[in-house]
Amino acid sequence: MSLPTKEISRVIQERFAAYESGDHARVMGLYTVDAAYWDTKCPARMQGRAALAKYLSGFLGNFDLRYAMLEEHRLEGRDAAIVLWECAVRRRLPAGGFGTELVMQRGMTLIEVQDGLVSRDEAYMDLASLDPLLAQAAA
Amino acid sequence: MLTDQEIFSATRRCIDMWNTLDLEATLDTYTDDVTYCDPKTGKRIMGKANLRRYLRKFFERWDMQFVVTEEYRLEGQDGQAVLWNCEIKLREGGPSRTVRGMDICMVRGNRLSRDEAYMETSVLTELLKLTPLSPPRS
Numbered sequence: 001m002s003l004p005t006k007e008i009s010r011v012i013q014e015r016f017a018a019y020e021s022g023d024h025a026r027v028m029g030l031y032t033v034d035a036a037y038w039d040t041k042c043p044a045r046m047q048g049r050a051a052l053a054k055y056l057s058g059f060l061g062n063f064d065l066r067y068a069m070l071e072e073h074r075l076e077g078r079d080a081a082i083v084l085w086e087c088a089v090r091r092r093l094p095a096g097g098f099g100t101e102l103v104m105q106r107g108m109t110l111i112e113v114q115d116g117l118v119s120r121d122e123a124y125m126d127l128a129s130l131d132p133l134l135a136q137a138a139a
Numbered sequence: 140m141l142t143d144q145e146i147f148s149a150t151r152r153c154i155d156m157w158n159t160l161d162l163e164a165t166l167d168t169y170t171d172d173v174t175y176c177d178p179k180t181g182k183r184i185m186g187k188a189n190l191r192r193y194l195r196k197f198f199e200r201w202d203m204q205f206v207v208t209e210e211y212r213l214e215g216q217d218g219q220a221v222l223w224n225c226e227i228k229l230r231e232g233g234p235s236r237t238v239r240g241m242d243i244c245m246v247r248g249n250r251l252s253r254d255e256a257y258m259e260t261s262v263l264t265e266l267l268k269l270t271p272l273s274p275p276r277s
Binding site (some may be wrong): 074078108110125126128131 | 143178211212213214215216218220222239240241243255257258259260261264
């Protein structure tokens with residue numbers, strides 16, 4: 001423990017940039033093999049890159065994400081930080097391009113870093129506002 | 140700078156008061172110029188008087204029991220992140236659901252000067268559908 005704060009910030013910046021890219025392989029390359037993941041749509045904490053890969057493939061395939069990172073705070077004594085963010089979400093269309101509806105999300109994510117990778121990623125947000133986009137994606 | 144214990148105690152006291160649904164006791168855990176928000180506030184609520192109006196309506200409708208699961212001090216600040224589980228149900232009764240969430244809290248003296256809560260709110264909608272409602276108390 002005790003990575004420089006700059007290194008934690010670097011991993012966090014890369015994490016959000018990878019999600020914006022929608023590149024599944026790039027996103028999965030961020031996580032340790034045994035990474036723990038949870039967001040407010042997950043019934044339970046997910047453990048391991050394999051489980052996460054399956055979950056995120058649907059999410060990244062369905063949505064285009066554009067983040068604005070508002071605040072980042074390192075947690076004392078831990079290789080971890082919380083990030084407050086806003087995100088503009090659009091549906092990715094199966095034929096390519098994006099839907100016209102834009103939903104703004106605010107949230108807070110807890111990220112722990114180990115060996116330059118994300119070992120824990122927990123995102124707290126109100127995904128209820130994404131339900132119309134989710135319904136469109138499922139249609 | 141406050142000690143870790145002072146920061147955690149201020150937040151714990153606030154959460155304990157939320158669990159009682161005692162409006163004034165809960166408000167007493169916030170500074171007069173508190174900034175508060177959660178997914179239901181829409182925008183930030185500034186000041187205790189505005190927070191009183193919001194919480195009065197919220198407490199009239201919902202019964203909550205928070206359990207703190209993790210708490211971390213923010214480096215170099217009088218603040219913390221607190222993770223929690225909350226069992227929530229309508230005060231009229233009916234089923235309950237458990238919600239997980241995280242707050243960022245800033246502490247001044249022994250009170251919270253900032254409290255931002257992040258969680259999923261679809262369970263509230265679900266509970267409203269499941270439970271026949273009487274009008275909110277006036």
